[in-house]
Amino acid sequence: MAVFTAVTLDDLTQWMDQFPLGQPLALKGIASGIENSNFFLTTERGEYVLTVFENLGFEQLPFYLQLMRHLAERGIPVPAPVANARGELVAALQGKPAAIVSKLDGSSQMDPQPVHCFEVGTMLARMHLAAHDFPLAQPNLRGLDWWQATAPRVLPFLAPENARLLQDEIAYQSDFAGTDSYAGLARGPVHADLFRNNVMFVGERLSGCFDFYFAGVDTWLFDLAVTVNDWCIDLETGKLDGPRVRALLDAYAAVRPFTRDEASAWQPMLRAAALRFWLSRLYDLHVPRAAEMLTPHDPTHFERILRDRIANPAPGLANHE
Ligand SMILES: Nc1ncnc2c1ncn2[C@@H]1O[C@H](COP(=O)(O)OP(=O)(O)O)[C@@H](O)[C@H]1O
Numbered sequence: 402m403a404v405f406t407a408v409t410l411d412d413l414t415q416w417m418d419q420f421p422l423g424q425p426l427a428l429k430g431i432a433s434g435i436e437n438s439n440f441f442l443t444t445e446r447g448e449y450v451l452t453v454f455e456n457l458g459f460e461q462l463p464f465y466l467q468l469m470r471h472l473a474e475r476g477i478p479v480p481a482p483v484a485n486a487r488g489e490l491v492a493a494l495q496g497k498p499a500a501i502v503s504k505l506d507g508s509s510q511m512d513p514q515p516v517h518c519f520e521v522g523t524m525l526a527r528m529h530l531a532a533h534d535f536p537l538a539q540p541n542l543r544g545l546d547w548w549q550a551t552a553p554r555v556l557p558f559l560a561p562e563n564a565r566l567l568q569d570e571i572a573y574q575s576d577f578a579g580t581d582s583y584a585g586l587a588r589g590p591v592h593a594d595l596f597r598n599n600v601m602f603v604g605e606r607l608s609g610c611f612d613f614y615f616a617g618v619d620t621w622l623f624d625l626a627v628t629v630n631d632w633c634i635d636l637e638t639g640k641l642d643g644p645r646v647r648a649l650l651d652a653y654a655a656v657r658p659f660t661r662d663e664a665s666a667w668q669p670m671l672r673a674a675a676l677r678f679w680l681s682r683l684y685d686l687h688v689p690r691a692a693e694m695l696t697p698h699d700p701t702h703f704e705r706i707l708r709d710r711i712a713n714p715a716p717g718l719a720n721h722e
């Protein structure tokens with residue numbers, strides 16, 4: 402049960418006075434999720450999700466919550482944060498930062514077909530365009546600087562062939578990040594973790610996406626590569642599935658056509674997106690932090706994906722301007 406901070410309906414009675422949502426009527430802990438305490442909250446005004454943040458502090462949260470508000474106001478189906486009477490999106494609950502956001506309909510699609518990938522591609526491109534004028538800036542905190550700083554901390558735990566793979570890939574990505582083609586890539590606020598478990602569907606219609614707590618400013622192509630590396634693969638082998646890749650890329654390009662720089666950066670970017678999650682999973686496994694509540698995911702999944710992206714060219718980006 403992923404509820405680390407116990408909250409009862411009684412605890413909320415006075416606390417909710419600061420929000421324009423009426424009285425709380427029901428509160429139910431959400432079992433899934435691994436980082437925060439999440440609750441379905443029914444109030445006199447409707448259905449919401451209450452999150453008590455276990456790892457993120459008051460100073461970090463405005464970027465994520467303001468971005469969600471910005472996107473929601475532009476019609477992107479993301480949870481809309483509710484402001485309190487002082488206009489704040491984050492309020493202290495039991496000494497921890499907490500937020501109330503609107504509840505999305507639907508459930509995750511863990512066995513996606515091309516039709517679902519098409520929906521995800523459309524939504525991702527719309528989200529990139531809608532976020533372009535978001536005024537706050539925060540870098541992707543799991544970007545190249547983090548990879549370079551973190552690799553030495555996990556290398557001692559790796560078998561020699563994996564240590565070599567990690568070092569070689571960091572060197573390759575450092576060179577890639579210095580190229581003109583990389584410098585020419587469009588960038589802006591990106592989700593950076595748009596995996597299957599962070600998107601909701603009602604039937605074949607995408608009803609929303611959530612979990613913006615890895616969001617930051619990075620290239621749009623990186624976000625696309627992260628998404629393709631999860632939505633369009635065979636989970637056993639990590640290999641890309643052509644029809645799903647085509648569906649997601651075609652849908653994205655129909656909203657925002659790819660540029661020539663993006664077309665030439667696609668293969669290295671798929672490798673970058675695999676490296677990012679291989680490394681974070683290695684780090685969570687081998688260097689657990691104090692008071693850690695995160696259950697480590699299997700790093701070998703992304704090691705397989707990285708090896709595959711190095712060895713086999715992926716379907717390319719078409720429709721570039
Ligand atoms: N706005 C929302 N609307 C509907 N369900 C949500 C919403 N936010 C979270 N959830 C549900 O809560 C679960 C846990 O959320 P998640 O953000 O993954 O938690 P964590 O940050 O702890 O990993 C999700 O799998 C989803 O079922």
Ligand SMILES: N[C@@H](CCOP(=O)(O)O)C(=O)O
Pocket residue numbers: 434435436594596598599612678681682698
């Ligand atoms: N998607 C990442 C981990 C982030 O977990 P989330 O449940 O918060 O999306 C991975 O698979 O390593």
